[in-house]
Amino acid sequence: MLEGLYQEVILDHSKRPRNFHQMPDATKRVEGYNPLCGDKLALFVKLDGDTVRDISFVGAGCAISTASASLMTETVKGKSRQEAVQMMERFHDLLTTEKPASDKLGKLAVFSGVREFPARVKCATLAWHTLKSALTDAAEAVSTE
Amino acid sequence: MAVVTEPRASASGDFPVLDQRVHGKPLVYLDNAATTQKPQMVLDAMNQFYQVDNSNIHRGVHELSERSTRHYEEARIKIQHFLNAADWREIIFVRGATEAINLVAYTYGRRHIQAGDEILITAMEHHSNIVPWQILCEEKQAILRIAPINQRGELLMDEFEKLLNPRTKLVSVVHVSNALGTINPVAEITRMAHRHGAPVFIDGAQAVAHMKVDVQALDCDFYALSGHKMFGPTGIGVLFGKAALLNKMPPYQGGGDMISSVTFAKTTYNELPYKFEAGTPNIAGTIGLGAAVDYINEIGLDRIQAYEHELLAYGTEQLERIPGLRLIGTAREKASVLSFVMEGVHPHDVGTILDREGVAVRTGHHCAQPVLEWFGVPATTRASLAFYNTRQDIDALVAGLAKVKEIFG
Numbered sequence: 001m002l003e004g005l006y007q008e009v010i011l012d013h014s015k016r017p018r019n020f021h022q023m024p025d026a027t028k029r030v031e032g033y034n035p036l037c038g039d040k041l042a043l044f045v046k047l048d049g050d051t052v053r054d055i056s057f058v059g060a061g062c063a064i065s066t067a068s069a070s071l072m073t074e075t076v077k078g079k080s081r082q083e084a085v086q087m088m089e090r091f092h093d094l095l096t097t098e099k100p101a102s103d104k105l106g107k108l109a110v111f112s113g114v115r116e117f118p119a120r121v122k123c124a125t126l127a128w129h130t131l132k133s134a135l136t137d138a139a140e141a142v143s144t145e
Numbered sequence: 146m147a148v149v150t151e152p153r154a155s156a157s158g159d160f161p162v163l164d165q166r167v168h169g170k171p172l173v174y175l176d177n178a179a180t181t182q183k184p185q186m187v188l189d190a191m192n193q194f195y196q197v198d199n200s201n202i203h204r205g206v207h208e209l210s211e212r213s214t215r216h217y218e219e220a221r222i223k224i225q226h227f228l229n230a231a232d233w234r235e236i237i238f239v240r241g242a243t244e245a246i247n248l249v250a251y252t253y254g255r256r257h258i259q260a261g262d263e264i265l266i267t268a269m270e271h272h273s274n275i276v277p278w279q280i281l282c283e284e285k286q287a288i289l290r291i292a293p294i295n296q297r298g299e300l301l302m303d304e305f306e307k308l309l310n311p312r313t314k315l316v317s318v319v320h321v322s323n324a325l326g327t328i329n330p331v332a333e334i335t336r337m338a339h340r341h342g343a344p345v346f347i348d349g350a351q352a353v354a355h356m357k358v359d360v361q362a363l364d365c366d367f368y369a370l371s372g373h374k375m376f377g378p379t380g381i382g383v384l385f386g387k388a389a390l391l392n393k394m395p396p397y398q399g400g401g402d403m404i405s406s407v408t409f410a411k412t413t414y415n416e417l418p419y420k421f422e423a424g425t426p427n428i429a430g431t432i433g434l435g436a437a438v439d440y441i442n443e444i445g446l447d448r449i450q451a452y453e454h455e456l457l458a459y460g461t462e463q464l465e466r467i468p469g470l471r472l473i474g475t476a477r478e479k480a481s482v483l484s485f486v487m488e489g490v491h492p493h494d495v496g497t498i499l500d501r502e503g504v505a506v507r508t509g510h511h512c513a514q515p516v517l518e519w520f521g522v523p524a525t526t527r528a529s530l531a532f533y534n535t536r537q538d539i540d541a542l543v544a545g546l547a548k549v550k551e552i553f554g
């Protein structure tokens with residue numbers, strides 16, 4: 001079970017997160033916070049019309065939240081807003097429902113093990129909630145509570 | 146190291162919940178600072194109330210009401226003796242330590258704190274001993290002062306004393322820190338505060354299951370405890386207050402039991418302690434708490450303290466051997482708590498892996514964000530002991546941490 005949670009890809013991204021830097025010329029900067037564990041991240045999105053041209057993040061969190069943010073940035077870079085939101089929905093279904101995993105999840109499928117750890121679902125979804133806020137003009141800071 | 150005998154042979158046998166497997170491993174419960182488990186004796190007392198005696202108190206003339214009232218008031222006497230209060234009227238039943246603090250903030254605080262007055266707390270307080278005072282200070286334009294701590298997590302007594310002045314109208318300190326385990330020198334703190342004319346509130350939530358507390362010897366003005374952190378049920382706690390102060394305080398909530406007579410023109414408040422116990426109280430919880438006191442007395446807090454002291458020393462020694470592990474809170478006077486961070490691994494991941502090994506710990510900021518911020522960590526992993534824990538439990542923790550290292554390399 002633990003091996004299902006801490007897969008190699010997740011451990012790799014938690015130790016060496018991709019797109020892990022500030023972005024001074026970002027179109028949007030949104031903060032996400034999980035008050036339960038103190039995980040905090042700042043997400044930077046550069047929009048080009050409807051396309052996520054560039055995306056990065058900084059912050060401190062557990063392996064699951066860091067890896068999730070890292071893989072999310074890789075996944076949505078170059079995608080349209082709509083595609084990014086669809087991906088978020090697929091990801092959310094993967095973590096919270098019994099539905100068979102979508103074959104469009106790509107690398108994100110490594111998070112399927114999180115479903116067995118309900119207390120950790122919020123860790124995996126923090127970055128995505130923050131992205132949704134950045135893409136939908138919602139409040140400036142996002143909390144998973 | 147000499148081994149102090151367990152205060153009660155196979156004490157864990159008294160606690161039904163401890164006899165189970167979690168994720169296929171025997172449960173090792175090391176989250177006692179969050180809440181303690183309940184012995185069969187407490188469960189029986191509460192069951193007895195609901196199955197045999199259930200009735201409201203202080204008003205019925207029938208047999209059941211008399212029994213319920215008697216058991217409820219007996220619990221108050223047990224608590225009085227447990228804390229060595231001078232008078233049973235000084236024992237007020239509340240929901241827990243948090244409500245006790247709020248009660249004093251709302252009643253004593255609102256009556257006596259004025260603009261420019263100061264309330265002094267410490268840097269290691271739980272949010273429940275910070276926020277009620279912040280609310281009060283905001284309302285009254287008073288000032289909240291924070292006494293600093295050192296790298297071990299000990300209160301700097303010189304600095305504490307310097308912060309006392311004629312504007313200090315209340316001092317509120319934690320007896321044992323839930324995040325660090327530090328035991329504060331509350332008798333000395335009280336003497337210092339009294340020299341400056343300030344009454345002292347002690348948050349004893351983390352203390353009473355681990356050491357003898359004597360409110361007369363401490364000479365504190367208020368003392369708070371939570372039943373569920375001393376083997377009793379949730380939803381019941383105690384505010385001790387010196388009668389002279391309680392008598393001068395306005396009521397906290399209005400309702401039944403806290404009045405002598407009501408007309409639409411004027412209401413006369415009841416005497417202590419009922420003035421502060423509006424509404425039907427948590428009768429079963431109170432009776433359960435009384436049984437928890439009996440249980441603790443049966444074992445003896447002296448023996449509990451001696452045993453836990455050694456268990457904590459053993460745990461400290463074992464954890465210090467782990468490379469990359471840093472203990473947060475290394476006070477010379479310490480009880481129950483082993484709070485730590487591991488290099489390169491977030492506490493949340495540590496907690497999940499330990500859980501799969503059957504080891505229950507707490508991870509996070511432990512509702513004490515300011516003190517963790519002071520130590521420069523957003524969260525810790527916290528193992529907290531009770532007298533039913535053993536060296537084997539510590540060994541299971543250490544083995545679980547080896548597993549953490551295995552996964553995170």
